[in-house]
Amino acid sequence: MTVTLLFFLILIHAFGPSAFSLSIHKTPPLPASPVPTAAQLKWQRREITMFMHFGINTFTNSEWGTGHESPTLFNPPHLNASQWFSAAKAAGVSLVILTAKHHDGFCLWPSRYTDHSVVNSPWRDGKGDVVREFVDAGRANGIDVGIYLSPWDRHEKTYGLEVQYNEYYMGQLHELLSLYGPISEIWFDGAKGNNTVNMTYHFPDWFAMAKQLQGSINIFSNDGPDMRWGGNEIGVANETSWSMINRTSPLLTGPSLWSYTSTGDPKGTDWVPPELDVSIRQGWFWHESQHPKSAMQLLDIYYTTVGRNGVLLLNVPPNSTGLVSDTDIDNLKKFRQAVDKIFGKNIASGSNATASSERGGKYDNFTAKNVLDGNPETYWTPEEDQGTGGYWIELQGLNPTEKFNVVRIEEAIQLGQRIRRHEVFVDGRAVVKNGTTVGNKRLHRLGRAVGARTVRIRVLDSRGPPLLSEVGLHFDPFKM
Numbered sequence: 001m002t003v004t005l006l007f008f009l010i011l012i013h014a015f016g017p018s019a020f021s022l023s024i025h026k027t028p029p030l031p032a033s034p035v036p037t038a039a040q041l042k043w044q045r046r047e048i049t050m051f052m053h054f055g056i057n058t059f060t061n062s063e064w065g066t067g068h069e070s071p072t073l074f075n076p077p078h079l080n081a082s083q084w085f086s087a088a089k090a091a092g093v094s095l096v097i098l099t100a101k102h103h104d105g106f107c108l109w110p111s112r113y114t115d116h117s118v119v120n121s122p123w124r125d126g127k128g129d130v131v132r133e134f135v136d137a138g139r140a141n142g143i144d145v146g147i148y149l150s151p152w153d154r155h156e157k158t159y160g161l162e163v164q165y166n167e168y169y170m171g172q173l174h175e176l177l178s179l180y181g182p183i184s185e186i187w188f189d190g191a192k193g194n195n196t197v198n199m200t201y202h203f204p205d206w207f208a209m210a211k212q213l214q215g216s217i218n219i220f221s222n223d224g225p226d227m228r229w230g231g232n233e234i235g236v237a238n239e240t241s242w243s244m245i246n247r248t249s250p251l252l253t254g255p256s257l258w259s260y261t262s263t264g265d266p267k268g269t270d271w272v273p274p275e276l277d278v279s280i281r282q283g284w285f286w287h288e289s290q291h292p293k294s295a296m297q298l299l300d301i302y303y304t305t306v307g308r309n310g311v312l313l314l315n316v317p318p319n320s321t322g323l324v325s326d327t328d329i330d331n332l333k334k335f336r337q338a339v340d341k342i343f344g345k346n347i348a349s350g351s352n353a354t355a356s357s358e359r360g361g362k363y364d365n366f367t368a369k370n371v372l373d374g375n376p377e378t379y380w381t382p383e384e385d386q387g388t389g390g391y392w393i394e395l396q397g398l399n400p401t402e403k404f405n406v407v408r409i410e411e412a413i414q415l416g417q418r419i420r421r422h423e424v425f426v427d428g429r430a431v432v433k434n435g436t437t438v439g440n441k442r443l444h445r446l447g448r449a450v451g452a453r454t455v456r457i458r459v460l461d462s463r464g465p466p467l468l469s470e471v472g473l474h475f476d477p478f479k480m
């Protein structure tokens with residue numbers, strides 16, 4: 001043993017390990033499992049995604065085609081998929097999903113397994129491929145793409161024959177997931193129309209094929225595996241909105257299933273967050289007589305979907321010219337501007353964040369200040385054994401002349417969703433809002449603008465200590 005090392009050991013002995021522990025940090029807490037996959041986390045942080053319903057129905061003024069339509073009806077004179085993505089950009093979305101086939105069975109790509117497709121249409125002399133133009137335009141615009149392939153098929157003659165139709169469906173699924181580059185989301189519904197047809201969909205096989213061909217794809221169906229239906233098509237997530245459910249629970253049906261998938265399950269063993277699909281127009285397909293929702297209606301939907309731990313899937317249907325109507329794009333732009341104006345400024349950003357306790361102390365990595373840094377990876381979390389009195393975080397030193405009417409709270413869901421019940425206090429006085437879950441994002445609208453010196457969020461009940469990544473106070477001048 002060298003003299004230097006011996007001297008060093010004596011030093012450690014004399015001053016104790018604390019003298020040398022300044023650079024040693026407290027570890028992060030254990031996750032409250034389940035937790036999201038990387039692909040799910042990316043998807044939840046997208047907040048808004050877009051659906052585009054386009055096909056035979058666009059030309060026949062219908063929502064559900066019969067399957068007997070002539071492919072010659074499909075003839076959009078000025079189809080321009082780049083223009084579709086300018087609609088996506090107007091809304092600030094990073095993922096768009098196209099209906100490659102709807103219930104009528106007409107295929108927007110030249111599938112080798114049917115002639116009921118663009119091949120027999122006059123569009124691009126039968127040499128066109130809408131799916132190809134769509135994915136190319138998405139990539140050129142830096143926007144991810146997804147596909148909807150309707151299981152219900154009212155044209156295909158094998159529909160109703162279990163083996164033959166599942167072969168047909170999987171043949172088409174294989175084409176779409178292998179010939180068009182990266183696909184970020186695949187969308188399955190369970191529609192069968194009348195239920196008079198004896199048709200079993202082989203969902204487990206479809207899911208396995210999707211994961212095999214596209215390693216980081218997210219699969220939507222009513223109950224997952226990756227995301228679930230939020231329970232309605234009006235853009236209103238449940239006020240209690242967990243990212244978890246039990247996928248293996250005995251299959252509920254009808255209203256009890258919708259109520260289970262609408263709230264999720266705090267004891268759920270699978271991470272399957274809610275997706276809320278809603279159309280900018282009354283129908284899913286474009287109809288000349290229908291008009292888009294206003295920017296203010298879309299803003300309401302943002303609060304009740306994204307603001308309740310959901311992801312909004314907003315349908316914007318291209319018209320029979322093959323373009324997204326300018327009226328829709330205008331409303332999307334105004335909607336995005338409103339969201340950016342409200343959330344572009346956090347009135348709390350210069351305040352002093354303190355908490356009931358801070359894991360590892362106020363100079364370590366879990367300090368209350370982390371909720372103001374705009375970084376979803378950092379978070380505040382208390383000491384686990386802080387004792388009674390409950391967990392809270394408080395923003396102090398706010399300027400009372402700066403009014404706000406929206407409170408934004410975000411959990412660090414990368415380590416699980418935890419909060420069951422919370423309250424918001426303004427200036428220590430009244431509870432201005434009671435809430436249940438928080439999740440990826442919870443937006444509370446206060447109904448009036450208030451000014452304050454302090455705002456406190458108290459966590460009354462949670463699955464282990466809470467982890468808050470962000471807190472914001474915002475002023476919404478549009479919706480008082």
Ligand SMILES: *[C@@H]1O[C@H](CO)[C@@H](O)[C@H](O)[C@H]1NC(C)=O
Nearest residue numbers: 078079080081082083084086
């Ligand atoms: C297609 O739309 C894009 C984006 O709006 C536009 O820049 C381009 O000029 C259009 N192409 C044609 C052929 O109209």
Ligand SMILES: *[C@@H]1O[C@H](CO)[C@@H](O)[C@H](O)[C@H]1NC(C)=O
Nearest residue numbers: 064066154192193194195196
């Ligand atoms: C349901 O079945 C009836 C009778 O078989 C038929 O007339 C009707 O068009 C079907 N509806 C749908 C949506 O398939």
Ligand SMILES: *[C@@H]1O[C@H](CO)[C@@H](O)[C@H](O)[C@H]1NC(C)=O
Nearest residue numbers: 160162163196197198199200
């Ligand atoms: C429906 O499918 C089941 C299982 O394949 C079969 O036993 C039954 O006979 C079928 N029913 C009809 C009406 O085709």
Ligand SMILES: *[C@@H]1O[C@H](CO)[C@@H](O)[C@H](O)[C@H]1NC(C)=O
Nearest residue numbers: 231236237238259260262263
């Ligand atoms: C929320 O969930 C509750 C309980 O499951 C249910 O009764 C209610 O209808 C749901 N609300 C919405 C908007 O989904």
Ligand SMILES: *[C@@H]1O[C@H](CO)[C@@H](O)[C@H](O)[C@H]1NC(C)=O
Nearest residue numbers: 245246249260265267268269
């Ligand atoms: C979900 O599964 C967990 C773990 O098995 C269980 O504790 C919980 O009760 C289940 N939820 C429902 C609604 O059955």
Ligand SMILES: *[C@@H]1O[C@H](CO)[C@@H](O)[C@H](O)[C@H]1NC(C)=O
Nearest residue numbers: 319320321323324325326327
């Ligand atoms: C489709 O939208 C484009 C762009 O706004 C517009 O020029 C065209 O007239 C629309 N087509 C129909 C049939 O409304």
Ligand SMILES: *[C@@H]1O[C@H](CO)[C@@H](O)[C@H](O)[C@H]1NC(C)=O
Nearest residue numbers: 025363364365366377378379
């Ligand atoms: C933890 O805190 C130290 C000191 O403040 C900092 O240098 C480091 O980047 C932090 N690490 C994380 C993961 O935040």
Ligand SMILES: *[C@@H]1O[C@H](CO)[C@@H](O)[C@H](O)[C@H]1NC(C)=O
Nearest residue numbers: 351352353354355396397398
């Ligand atoms: C910030 O909060 C701490 C803890 O409550 C307090 O000691 C400090 O004085 C506060 N600073 C300001 C500028 O409000």
Ligand SMILES: *[C@@H]1O[C@H](CO)[C@@H](O)[C@H](O)[C@H]1NC(C)=O
Nearest residue numbers: 423424430431432433434435
């Ligand atoms: C919050 O909940 C408590 C207890 O249920 C109730 O007394 C209080 O009125 C609620 N406050 C608000 C603002 O909803």
